[in-house]
Amino acid sequence: MKAWQKQDFQLENLKLVEVPTPEPKDNEILIKVNAVSLNYRDKDIMDGNYRRDLMERSFIPVSDAAGVIVRKGAEVTRFKEGDRVISHVYTKWIDGKPAADDVLYSLGGVLDGGLAEYMVLDEEAAVMAPDNLSDEEASTLPIAALTAWFSLVEEGKLTSSDTVLVHGTGGVSLFGVQLATALGARVFATTSSWKKAEKVKLLGASDVINYKELPEWNEELARVTDGNGVNYILEVVGGTNINRSINALALQGQIFIIGFLESKTAEVDLFSLLSKQAHLQGMRVGHRKAFESMIEVFEKYDIKPVIDTVYSFDQAIEAYEHLSRGAFGKIVIKVNS
Template identity: 35%
Template structure:
């Protein structure tokens, strides 16, 4: 079958169309005909060679498609079911463990940039009702990261205020989830055009962080000086100081990205005196994903997809991602 593979040492130009064989079907496995994937920062780093992988690795952590057949011990799925992959196939429930966070698709083992896969049934969940394969493929990493940051680790409540940064997949999902839960949302971006798109999705307040370097205090002022309840922090060291400034006493910061820097000065005294909880978030478990999908089925949230590319055009998709010109998710469909 056709598969996208990566030559060592990595790089977008080292992606090529190759072939891969299906693994033998076991009693607890399902055979899935894949139809879509979506791009995440993790995939981008893998493709660039920032996370070393064996020569010929099949990338992409997110995959969605249709069940073709199930093993004799599988009862959760049937042929014809629409399914979406999980980011940590071994983290099924409970607290994260080192063992459970191994074998990330496209990283520790082959991912979903291929036409078919045989995998343990626990590596997938059912997709939301009425979702296209491309829509389902956006959920595995970006949506679940936002969900865990707001509802698993922070218990977002109606009427609270959430600060989201930028217009990538995690931030857009965080905005959508927060609004569905009855929260207020402050959104930041360096683009006025993207800010207007965030407003159209329900953002209550907008801040252009390039025009307002002290955007953390601006966000605090927008809450009447109290501070925001939750921050979805995608920048890392480069933006954390402003996020701390924005956060209320005993508020929550979900640290989910490092787009603005891997290391830097951290206002530890402000975290301590503000009794702020900073939670490192690396996606979530299968149990978290099934809960999120139940919520999506109940409230009808649909992903924001910026662009779609054919599987063999994966390099062009990553070039768009690198340009940061997109809004929401970039997907592959085949």
């Protein structure tokens, strides 16, 4: 089969190669991959910025894949051949609390991922794809959508009376807007352009603040919330933005730290943190049981993922380059027709 293989760090070392089609063991499923989507984790792995100590060897990258089961092992009971399924990045995290070694069993590094014509998964590391989504749309869910869901719903216990703030227009943020809106919460967003702001409003955000025009965007958020702030923030920026997010919180609000587009380090204003009695929590996607619960909501409310661009299989390099430039929504690679 054809597969893209990370042979070393940096994008020039992502090579299209021929490798044997994997054979499923008794408890495994062989999936014909129809589409994958990219996350910043995939970029960081190729750049050597994500657990470099574990990523030295060659492997097939990209964790998020959707396709159809073409063969299953003798002991598989959760699926049948012909089922449409989606991969779950942390293959051992089924429910409950995460384990310290989950990263050793994660797709697209350390384990082979989905940027290939076929992939093998343990049956416990897959979920049924929602009927209302195409394979391209379904491939966007495993990291970006589940991170937003796990933060707001599983950890935050979001209700319709709550308020949510998301930063930017990447995958996690836009899924945060869509999911929170579907569940009845009021959603605010920050972005760098009014053109993007109008698109975010169409997804359900009630107010969008242009942080280019208003660098101290938290002051504007205080104004539009009558000084109350918001209950939950999906923090993908990091760096100096953390303190503005703390200032934007309601009392005892929660900040879910998901990314670090500005910087991996931050100098936190502890007085503001104490004054707000703020909760800061780092997030690492979520477990499979939550993934299955989230898919029910995607079907119930017919939520459609926002896809910026779909690339062909032989355009994987261009897809990664687009991800590096930034996108409105998800970057998808169509693998098989």
